[in-house]
Amino acid sequence: MTDGATDLTETETDTAIDTRVPVTVLTGFLGSGKTTLLNRILTEQHGLKIAVIENEFGEVGIDDALVLDAEEEIFEMNNGCICCTVRGDLIRILGALMRRRERFDRIVIETTGLADPAPVAQTFFMDDEIASQLRLDAIVTLVDAAHIRTHLDEVKPEGVENEAVEQIAFADRIVLNKTDLVDHQQLAEVIARIRSVNALADILPAQNAAVELPEILDVHAFDLDRVLEADPQFLTDTEHQHDTTVTSVGIDLEGELDEDQLNTWLGTLLREKGADIFRSKGILALEGAERQYVFQGVHMLLDGEMGRQWEAGEPRRNRLVFIGRNLDREELNAGFAACLTAIPAAVNA
Amino acid sequence: MPSSGMPISGLLRRQPPEHTARLTAIKGQVRRELALGGDDTVVVRQLDCAEPGCPPVETVVAVLAADGTTRRWTLHHPVADITPRLLATTLASTPVTTER
Numbered sequence: 001m002t003d004g005a006t007d008l009t010e011t012e013t014d015t016a017i018d019t020r021v022p023v024t025v026l027t028g029f030l031g032s033g034k035t036t037l038l039n040r041i042l043t044e045q046h047g048l049k050i051a052v053i054e055n056e057f058g059e060v061g062i063d064d065a066l067v068l069d070a071e072e073e074i075f076e077m078n079n080g081c082i083c084c085t086v087r088g089d090l091i092r093i094l095g096a097l098m099r100r101r102e103r104f105d106r107i108v109i110e111t112t113g114l115a116d117p118a119p120v121a122q123t124f125f126m127d128d129e130i131a132s133q134l135r136l137d138a139i140v141t142l143v144d145a146a147h148i149r150t151h152l153d154e155v156k157p158e159g160v161e162n163e164a165v166e167q168i169a170f171a172d173r174i175v176l177n178k179t180d181l182v183d184h185q186q187l188a189e190v191i192a193r194i195r196s197v198n199a200l201a202d203i204l205p206a207q208n209a210a211v212e213l214p215e216i217l218d219v220h221a222f223d224l225d226r227v228l229e230a231d232p233q234f235l236t237d238t239e240h241q242h243d244t245t246v247t248s249v250g251i252d253l254e255g256e257l258d259e260d261q262l263n264t265w266l267g268t269l270l271r272e273k274g275a276d277i278f279r280s281k282g283i284l285a286l287e288g289a290e291r292q293y294v295f296q297g298v299h300m301l302l303d304g305e306m307g308r309q310w311e312a313g314e315p316r317r318n319r320l321v322f323i324g325r326n327l328d329r330e331e332l333n334a335g336f337a338a339c340l341t342a343i344p345a346a347v348n349a
Numbered sequence: 350m351p352s353s354g355m356p357i358s359g360l361l362r363r364q365p366p367e368h369t370a371r372l373t374a375i376k377g378q379v380r381r382e383l384a385l386g387g388d389d390t391v392v393v394r395q396l397d398c399a400e401p402g403c404p405p406v407e408t409v410v411a412v413l414a415a416d417g418t419t420r421r422w423t424l425h426h427p428v429a430d431i432t433p434r435l436l437a438t439t440l441a442s443t444p445v446t447t448e449r
Contacts, residue, residue, distance in 0.1 A: 075419060075447075077409045078396055086392075088413050095390045127392045128372050271397070 020135040021098075022218050023107045025120055027167045028142030029151055030113035033177040037142060037209035037216075038110055046213055051104035053093055055112040066103055068093050072112060074119055077126065083274050083299040086123040091130070094123075098133055106218065107134070114163050117141075117170035118278070118299060125301040138221035141171035141201075142209065145190050146181040152193060165246050168194055169278045169323050170298075171201045172221030180207045199248035200281070200321050246278075249329045250321045255340040256287040257318060262339040266302075269335065274300035276327070282320025283307065287341050371428050378433055379410060382440050388415035395428045410439070420444035 028034045041050065051066040075088035090109065097107065111120060117139060124136040151164035168174065174194060179187055191203060204211050262284070270277065280297040295304030310316065318340075322332060376391045385391065390413040397406055406427045412420045422439050424431055 073417070075411070075413070077392075077394055077411065077421070078407075078423075084396060088419060091390050091392060092388075092413050092415065096388065099387075126394055128369055129376075129392075 018135060020133055021101075021105065021107055022135050022137035023109060023124065024137050024217055025117065025139045026108060026110045026142065027115065027117050027120075027139060027170070028113065028175075029144065029148070029164050029167065031147070032113070032142035032144045033175070033206075033209040034110055034113075034142050037140075037175065037177075037211070038108065040209055041108060041213060041217070044213060048106060048217070049104045051097055051107045052110065053090065053097075053107065054110040055115070066097075066100070068097070070109075072115060074116075083118075083122070083301065084126075085119040086126045087119045090120065090123045091127070094130060094134060106137075108217075116161065116163065117167055121170060121298040122301055125298060125303055131303070138172040138216065138219050139170050140173045140175060140216045141167045142175045142177050143168065143190075143194065145176050145178045145187060145205075148190055149193060152197075165197060166278065168197045168201075169246050171198055173216050173219065174198070174201045174203045175209060175211055175216070176203050176205045177209050178207065179205045197246050197248070198323055199250065200279075200323065245325050246323070247327055248321055248323045249327045249332050250319070251333055251336050252317065252319050253333075253337060253340065254315050254317050255342050256285050256316050257339050258341050259286050262286075265335050265339050269332075270297070270300045270302070273324075277322050277324035279323040280320065282318070284318050284320065285310070285316035368428060371431070375410065375428070375431060375436060378436055379412065379440065382437060383412060385412065386415065389413065393428070410436075412444075417448065419447045421446075 026034050026038060038052065038054070042052065049066075051068070053068050053070050055070055055072060070087075070089045070093055073088040075086050075091070077084040077086065094107075097104070109120065111117070121136060121139060124130060124134060148164065152162070152168075154162060154164070156162050176187075176190065176194070182190065187205070194201075194203060202215075204215055270280075277297075277299060280295075280302070282295050284293040284295070286293050289306070291309050292307035293304060294307035295302055297303070318336075320336070372393050375393050379385070379391045379393075380389075392411040392413065393408065394411075395406060395408045406425075408424045408426060408428050408431060410422045410424065414420075422442065422444050424435065424439050426435065
């Protein structure tokens with residue numbers, strides 16, 4: 001590596017308690033119920049001190065809450081590369097907030113209905129200082145059960161993203177709101193449609209955005225163990241694939257990975273296809289490592305760390321998922337399998 | 350596509366402690382040289398550039414001022430190779446700017 005990074009296997013340490021401030025990002029199309037949920041978060045008696053960064057200032061007004069206004073400001077770290085865009089307004093506001101650290105113990109960011117989630121998420125990966133103080137806990141997307149299919153099917157001019165698709169693709173939790181406005185059949189179709197885009201996110205059906213707050217706050221959505229253990233079948237599930245360009249591809253293979261080959265493959269993949277890969281998550285078994293390696297990414301930006309120790313006799317199982325546009329399942333599987341040090345055995349074949 | 354935002358050749362490798370120390374030092378020098386206030390934010394990020402003809406690694410120094418303006422400089426060096434003199438010279442050059 002050009003800047004002398006340390007080999008992972010030499011830096012294994014016990015998992016320390018993460019004291020960073022958790023940040024929840026609320027996204028969702030206009031009318032999906034974001035503000036209702038935000039008001040619920042702020043008014044329920046949960047004893048939490050929450051700082052809110054909102055785009056539509058004045059919609060929530062709680063006397064003792066720390067509410068800050070943000071004007072969506074896309075900042076390009078490098079001209080023309082969507083993977084290097086961050087939210088300049090958030091960088092400023094988060095910096096200011098951290099100087100008042102004693103006033104809150106978590107942050108909720110409400111985005112506009114048309115906001116692109118990528119620059120918001122990338123803000124937490126781009127700067128070491130932010131990453132050392134703040135932890136992107138989850139991207140929570142609200143969906144209007146009655147209208148989401150219309151939004152998903154909306155044909156955009158060439159080069160213009162469908163925001164509803166992106167917001168679902170980026171989500172860790174999807175609050176499927178207004179379920180009272182659809183019947184069982186329609187609800188099942190909406191869920192299948194959401195799953196076809198994002199097979200990984202938990203879907204929380206709701207009316208009036210009434211969800212249990214522990215399901216959306218401090219959920220450690222980026223702690224992959226729980227997420228991937230919960231529903232391993234999605235990884236190879238192709239039954240419910242719809243005719244959509246944004247999909248999820250899961251890989252579940254047993255074996256140990258050659259770290260150099262993996263770096264080369266993943267690096268090339270993200271460099272060449274990163275603009276189309278919205279989210280990536282994985283738990284990996286690196287050759288010779290006593291701990292799992294857990295990573296998450298947004299477009300080309302990756303962040304990872306050693307996870308829990310492999311248990312005695314536990315199969316070295318690699319699980320990763322890509323959510324993005326025009327993903328080639330076979331190519332991804334083959335590329336990843338080539339990084340294994342021995343012939344792979346598919347876990348969920 | 351001009352770049353990605355992480356060390357391509359070492360995706361799954363942690364940056365050594367010296368990297369963080371260098372970032373802190375660079376940010377400190379930027380603050381001093383530009384006489385920034387406490388409400389101004391400095392972001393320093395090493396990027397890998399995949400564009401033909403570009404150096405494989407570059408470091409972006411960005412100043413997001415409290416008044417909404419931004420200034421950005423690009424150094425065609427990894428963070429580890431940025432000396433105080435190189436940074437000072439770069440900061441004296443004209444940045445890419447945006448205004449709110």
